[in-house]
Amino acid sequence: MSEREPWPESEPASQEIEASRRLAQALETGDSSLADGEAVAAAFLLQSGAHLPPDDVGRQRLRKELVAAVVSPTLGLMRWVGLAAASLVAGALLVTALWRMTSAPSLYTLEAREMAARQALESVPRSTRAGLSTGTRMESTYDTAWRERLDSELQSSRFTRMWDQSNPGNTASGGRSRHAIQNSGGAS
């Protein structure tokens, strides 16, 4: 037993009781703002000499967060450049869209377009235009003839089928079916 700290202890004064309560609170909650500085310092010093608790979940979470937060400088620069480029493009699109919204199609614009179309048409030589016109007419005549031929073939086929169904054994093709005619090379 040390002579400096006699035992049994003396009765504590009210101030000492209050200081004891604050120290206990500081150790429980960590809030040592009102506790006796020297006592708290000694307590913290003793705590630092104790065994540290094993890595808890909070420390593992902090580690993961730190590992994920490390950014490559090159990657970081590229991100900034990409972001700047995207911002420029978006800004240009926005300005264009706003300009178009604010400037409605004017009569002048329509007239200008019509004039440009006329000028373009005028720039085509007259002979070329005539050639184009003739070519278009010829194509049209050919298409009409082709359609008429297809129609007549279709009608003929329908008639043959109907006749064969209503007169079995007495074919519209003189006793020979269309298939037979085709298979014989078309010669009767």
Place this chain on the structure above:
Amino acid sequence: MESDDRELLDRIQKGDGESFGVLFDRTHRWLLQFIIVPRVGRAEAEEVLSDTFRAALGSIAEFRWQGIGILHWLAAIAKRKSLEHLRRRSRMPQSLEDHPALLEVPDDVPTAEAEMIRQEALGILRRRVDATLAQLTPRYAEALRLRLLLGVGRLECAQRLAVSAATFDVVLYRATRAFAREWSRDERA
């Protein structure tokens, strides 16, 4: 070992996150034990540790070798964050802060050896704590050992000493003041 530190730092500065994780593994116990807990206590130490590493992450790209190792640099950040934490809580730095010279970070500490240094420093600290406790009454020493070294809860400590919780608070308060006096006496000697 310094080349190891340089390689680690180089990888971190090139954006290797796992290398920063290795740095965290090597140094966080050291920072907690000798820089943060003695200043802010166990209850708030994790918060300060988190602030320290976030600040380090923010400025590690600018870190250049200028005669100090990474651990020394981290220790400086941890001290600053501890003080900021105390100021936020309107608290003054504790009066024993300047006394334990053995808790100062030595120069040029290689990061890879941080754990070994921690064990050595911890051994020195514990021997000195034991020597200081031996100067106290057995009851005070027992109260300090139970509550602060072993981390036993307040009520259980009171039970083991066969006193009420309020009486245990007084015993612990007197014990911590007695410890501080003995510790400072040894410092002066």
